[in-house]
Structure formats: structure tokens, C-alpha cells
Amino acid sequence: MSSLQVGLAVAGGLILGGVIAYNTWNTRRNEPRQAEPEPDQAPPRRPAAPSPAAPAPARDDDSGFGPSARLEPAFDPDFDDRTPPTFATTSTLALTPLHDRTPGLDALIDVIVPLHLYGHQVSGDAVLAALPVTRRVGSKPLAVEGREEVIDPWEHPTPGARYQYLQAGVQLANRTGALNEIEYSEFVMKIQALADALGATPEFGDMLHEVARARELDQFASQHDAQLGFVLRARHAAWSPGYVHQHAGRLGFVPGVIPGRMVLPSPLEGMPPVLSLFFDAQAALADDPARTALREVSLSLDVPQVPRGLEPFARLREVAEALARSMDGVITDDTGKPLQPQVIDAIGADLVHLYTTLESHDLAAGSPQARRLFS
Numbered sequence: 001m002s003s004l005q006v007g008l009a010v011a012g013g014l015i016l017g018g019v020i021a022y023n024t025w026n027t028r029r030n031e032p033r034q035a036e037p038e039p040d041q042a043p044p045r046r047p048a049a050p051s052p053a054a055p056a057p058a059r060d061d062d063s064g065f066g067p068s069a070r071l072e073p074a075f076d077p078d079f080d081d082r083t084p085p086t087f088a089t090t091s092t093l094a095l096t097p098l099h100d101r102t103p104g105l106d107a108l109i110d111v112i113v114p115l116h117l118y119g120h121q122v123s124g125d126a127v128l129a130a131l132p133v134t135r136r137v138g139s140k141p142l143a144v145e146g147r148e149e150v151i152d153p154w155e156h157p158t159p160g161a162r163y164q165y166l167q168a169g170v171q172l173a174n175r176t177g178a179l180n181e182i183e184y185s186e187f188v189m190k191i192q193a194l195a196d197a198l199g200a201t202p203e204f205g206d207m208l209h210e211v212a213r214a215r216e217l218d219q220f221a222s223q224h225d226a227q228l229g230f231v232l233r234a235r236h237a238a239w240s241p242g243y244v245h246q247h248a249g250r251l252g253f254v255p256g257v258i259p260g261r262m263v264l265p266s267p268l269e270g271m272p273p274v275l276s277l278f279f280d281a282q283a284a285l286a287d288d289p290a291r292t293a294l295r296e297v298s299l300s301l302d303v304p305q306v307p308r309g310l311e312p313f314a315r316l317r318e319v320a321e322a323l324a325r326s327m328d329g330v331i332t333d334d335t336g337k338p339l340q341p342q343v344i345d346a347i348g349a350d351l352v353h354l355y356t357t358l359e360s361h362d363l364a365a366g367s368p369q370a371r372r373l374f375s
Contacts, residue, residue, distance in 0.1 A: 036246065104145055104154050105169040108362055109217065109373050111179070111210045113191055115144075115166035115200040122146075122198050124161035130197035131157075132190045138183035139176040141372075142190065144168045166200060172210070174375050175225070178218035181211055220361070221373055226303040226354055228313070228347065230320045231296055232329040233336065238293035239327060241283050247326050248277050251319055259284040264315070271366065272305045274312050275319060297323075304374035307366030308355045313348050 105112050127146060135142050145154040146163030154167065170187045172179050184207050195202045245255070245262070253262040253275075260281035263273035277299055283292040299320055306312040320331050331339050355365055363370045 104156070105143055105167065106369050109172055109369050110143075110169040111172060111184070111187070111205065111213075112167055112169045113205070114203045115168060115191070115195050115198070116203065117164060117166060117198075117200050119164075120199070121148075121162045121164050122166070122200075124157040124163065125159050126198060127157040127163065127166070128159065130194050132194065137170050137187045137190065138180075140171045140174060140179055140183060142168070142170045142187065144194065166198070168194065168202070171372060172214040173218035173221055174373060175221075179211060179214035181207060184211060217373070224304075224354060224357055225374055226351070227300060228303060228316065228351075229298055229300040229334065230316065230339065231298050231332045231334060231336070232320060232323055232327070233296045233332055234294070235328050235330055237328070238295050239297075241279065241286075241289045241292060241294065243327070244277075244279055244294060244297055247323055250326075251322055253277055264319070266306070266310065268307070268310075271307070272302065272371065274301075274306050274310055275316055276300045276302075299323075302374070303351065303354065304358065304363075304365050304370045308359075308364065310366075313351050317344055317348075 124146070127144060131144060132142065144157060144166065145168075146157055146161070146166045147154050148162060148164055150165070155161075157163070168191045170179065170183070188204055188207075191202050191204075194200075241260075248262050251264070253264050255261075256263045256273075256276070258281065260279050260283065262277040264275040264277075266272065266274050277297055279294050279297040280292075283289060283294055286292045299316060301312050301316045303312070323329060324331050331344075333339055358364055358370060363373060
């Protein structure tokens with residue numbers, strides 16, 4: 001074999017090796033990032049055998065720990081980089097209920113119809129038995145409430161109770177639109193059947209007046225509804241669902257009911273989550289999620305559903321920035337355009353005005369009335 005052939009063979013081998021190395025590097029670079037083992041998930045170390053000169057310590061029980069046993073926390077060198085941000089709030093509103101108004105029917109957002117009993121009482125069991133099978137009128141919720149005395153608060157019918165006063169109502173508007181004539185007529189039919197079964201007389205208002213109120217409320221709600229969202233896109237390597245779960249979990253998120261959804265729970269009992277995080281549901285349901293690549297996740301804030309005192313927009317921004325740092329991502333809008341800090345500042349300023357407007361109309365964000373109207 002001539003020196004030329006040897007040279008060509010060596011060059012070909014080097015080129016082939018380079019191509020293989022490049023493809024291997026490129027494949028590794030494009031693999032989705034995986035969740036890191038947490039300190040408490042490290043493989044357990046095999047305990048050392050006791051020295052013959054020193055007897056094994058006595059145990060008080062079968063738990064495996066002696067009377068002076070201590071569990072030492074595992075050292076994590078990356079702990080500082082993974083410390084979740086603190087969402088401090090200076091408002092006491094975040095720690096207490098927003099309103100004293102009852103969460104039931106409200107003349108601001110409901111059509112309310114008194115059901116006159118003219119002195120006789122009805123049992124809660126009878127009311128429950130006579131309620132319509134479907135507690136909705138079209139797309140609007142329907143409710144019936146009762147109370148024993150005038151000074152008592154209205155409540156949903158309960159077994160064993162006895163009521164002298166009853167009222168029924170249907171919501172004027174929600175995110176599906178305003179109550180219309182057909183829905184109002186259906187409401188009248190259902191409540192009339194309920195009243196006949198209980199020996200009550202309903203006092204219906206004028207349909208055209210109530211429908212006009214519904215349209216006015218719906219117009220206001222449409223102009224002052226806000227559902228903010230940031231998109232976090234991967235700069236380089238994609239993410240696996242487990243990687244997203246791990247980093248979001250460190251910030252307080254927990255898995256939601258829907259696959260591909262995580263939520264940041266509210267500190268107030270019974271309230272909707274403060275923030276939601278979404279990614280491709282198919283990736284969450286994949287046979288091998290570790291091999292599923294995610295290029296983006298979405299963070300959202302349903303403004304009217306979350307009390308202002310919890311500073312939800314500040315949390316949204318801090319969470320987005322924390323995830324962008326830890327996951328090597330960039331914060332963008334729905335179109336993929338990066339969001340600059342000054343743009344985010346402007347959104348926050350507009351949000352302050354929106355909160356003030358809602359509060360001036362007795363529809364403060366996070367209140368029962370606002371949560372019902374913007375649902």
C-alpha cells in the first residue's frame with residue numbers, strides 16, 4: 001500500500017471519527033434535561049459493621065434508632081442555587097378573609113326572587129327534594145337559599161333545618177356571557193315548579209330589566225377581565241417533564257389534577273391557586289416522560305380570582321425569573337418575543353389600576369362575587 005493510500009485512509013478515519021464524535025455531542029446536547037437526585041433520594045449507605053471491641057448500642061424499640069440517635073441533614077453543595085425565593089407580603093390582607101359579605105346570592109351579580117311562604121315553614125329536606133335536578137340555567141348557576149328568622153343569615157338548604165323565608169337566584173353573567181331571555185325563561189319555569197312543590201309564591205322581576213342588567217354587567221366584566229401569562233422558553237437544551245416538576249416544586253408548586261398542570265396553592269383556605277404552570281399534557285402522559293422534550297412552559301395568573309393582598313403579579317414575575325435562571329430559559333410573550341423588564345413593569349402598573357377599578361365596583365379581586373363573575 002502506497003503512502004498516499006495510507007494517508008487517505010488515515011484522513012478518512014479521522015473524518016469519520018470526527019463525524020461520530022460530533023453526532024454524539026450533538027445528541028447529548030439536545031437530550032432533554034433530567035431531574036437531579038434530591039438529597040433524600042440518594043442511595044442508602046451500607047452501615048458499617050460494629051467493632052468487636054465495642055458492643056452494638058442498645059435499642060429502646062424496633063424502630064432502628066437508639067435513644068440518642070440523630071438524623072443529620074444531608075449536605076447539598078448546590079443548596080444555595082436552589083433556594084426558593086421568598087414571597088414576602090407586607091399586607092395583612094393576605095392573612096385574613098377579604099370580605100364579610102356572604103358568598104351566597106348577591107344582588108350585585110344575581111337575579112334574586114323571593115319565595116313567599118306567608119307564615120308557614122318548610123323543612124330543609126323538603127326544599128332539597130324539590131330542587132331542580134340541574135342546578136344551572138343554560139350556562140349560569142342557579143341557587144336556592146333559606147333562613148329561619150329575618151336576622152339569620154341566608155344559607156343553602158340543609159337537612160333538619162326549618163325555614164320561614166326562601167329566595168332563589170340565577171347569576172347575571174359569567175365568562176360565557178350574559179343571561180339572555182331564553183335562560184331567564186328557563187329560570188322562571190324551574191323556580192315556579194319549586195314554589196308549587198313547597199306551597200310558596202315567587203315574586204319575579206321584569207325579564208327585560210333583568211336581561212338589561214345582565215348585559216351591562218357582562219360588558220363591565222369583559223372590559224376588566226385579565227388573565228396574564230408568561231411563556232418560559234428553553235435557550236439551549238430542552239427539558240423533561242421531571243426536570244420541570246423538580247424546579248417548579250422547589251418554588252412551591254404542586255401537581256394539579258390535569259396532566260401537564262402544576263399550581264402554586266393559596267395560603268388562604270378554600271381559595272383558588274395563586275399561579276398555574278402548564279406544559280404539554282401529552283408529554284406528561286408519555287410512556288417514557290424522561291425522553292420527552294419540552295421547549296416551553298407557561299405561567300398564568302387569573303387576576304380576578306386571586307386577592308390583591310397576596311401580590312400575585314409580584315409572585316408571577318419572581319417565579320418566572322427564578323425558573324429562567326435555574327432552567328436556562330428566557331421569559332417571552334405568547335408570540336415568542338422576549339419580555340424586557342420595562343414591559344413587565346408597565347403590565348404591573350396597569351394591573352394596579354385594574355385592581356382599584358374592581359374594588360370601586362365592589363368586585364375586588366379574590367372576593368366571592370368576583371370569583372363567581374369571572375368564572
